[in-house]
Amino acid sequence: MRGLSRTALTEVEERFNTAAATADLGALAEELYAVADLFDREHGLRRGLSDPSRPAEQKESVLRSLLQGKVGDATLEIAVAAVRAKWSKAADLPDALERVGVMSAAAEAESERRLDDVEDELFRFGRILAANPELRRALSDPAVPAERKRDLLATLLGGKAAPSTVRLVTQAVVHPRGRSLETALEEFGWIVARARERLVGVVRSAVPLSQQQKQRLAAWLRTTYGRDVHLNVEVDPEVLGGFSVRVGDDYIDTTIAGRIEEVRRRLAG
Incomplete structure (x- = not known):
């Protein structure tokens, strides 16, 4: 075209x-x-x-x-x-x-x-x-x-x-x-x-993401990785606010549960 x-x-x-x-x-x-x-x-x-x-x-x-x-x-x-x-x-x-x-x-x-x-x-x-x-x-x-x-x-x-x-x-x-x-x-x-040139991102969120949220996330990941990222969204009630994304071996965690766990690890250290 x-x-x-x-x-x-x-x-x-x-x-x-x-x-x-x-x-x-x-x-x-x-x-x-x-x-x-x-x-x-x-x-x-x-x-x-x-x-x-x-x-x-x-x-x-x-x-x-x-x-x-x-x-x-x-x-x-x-x-x-x-x-x-x-x-x-x-x-x-x-x-x-x-x-x-x-x-x-x-x-x-x-x-x-x-x-x-x-x-x-x-x-x-x-x-x-x-x-x-x-x-x-x-x-x-x-x-x-x-x-x-x-x-x-x-x-x-x-x-x-x-x-x-x-x-x-x-x-x-x-x-x-x-x-x-x-x-x-x-x-x-x-x-x-x-x-094969496209990455796959697995998103975990407590609630379904809106279309606008998915578009923003996909655009950010595309800028980050320089390639399109196909998003598979999983709704998980155990996620306490925010969401997490796994792309290959990379893990991005913005959940409240993830932040609490990070604080715990720091205090334990």
Whole structure:
């Protein structure tokens, strides 16, 4: 992406990083794919919601009327950020939503410690396609119904691949979006590999953090580490005010309980 779209994509990815912190990542991926598919099918809607000359508030209102109650809060929040952004061309809008859908599937795999598996499985599936022209034709043929393709993938991958891999391959097969199957798998593999560059922060707080608090925390951690930090927020009633964050081996404790313990250690010393 270039120009306005590059900036817009950054904004959408940042919103994803905060909105996905407490979401069901698998469901989020599926919903983001569905919204991207909606914009692919409805050309007039896509043009209207990606038009940089239209007020952002107006585009947000239209989107909310379409999606409210049909998708989860995280999906809606990310989609709103996408339509409020300014895009160089209309096609970049669904591209961005699919991209963060892939990021969500990668984050799901990361949370299950299966990111290595997903990378390997995407690569191996690409090799299987290369070695089986008939399978490739069946999965690429637009005349074959989507449900039949899903059934075929379930037979091929069910119980043999990570859920995230199945989501990604299914998206590539059922919604090629003008790409060859090989190209789609390569793009998804690149995004999954890029997920390794992102850190994961585990946040413990007595109460759920507000969206503004999560955004501020994510921005501070990004500045501190020079990389995006995916936040997993855990609500723990034993935390007495404040919150703690663990990023790798680093531990940041702003809780009252942590401060009390620190005082105790100093007095004991």
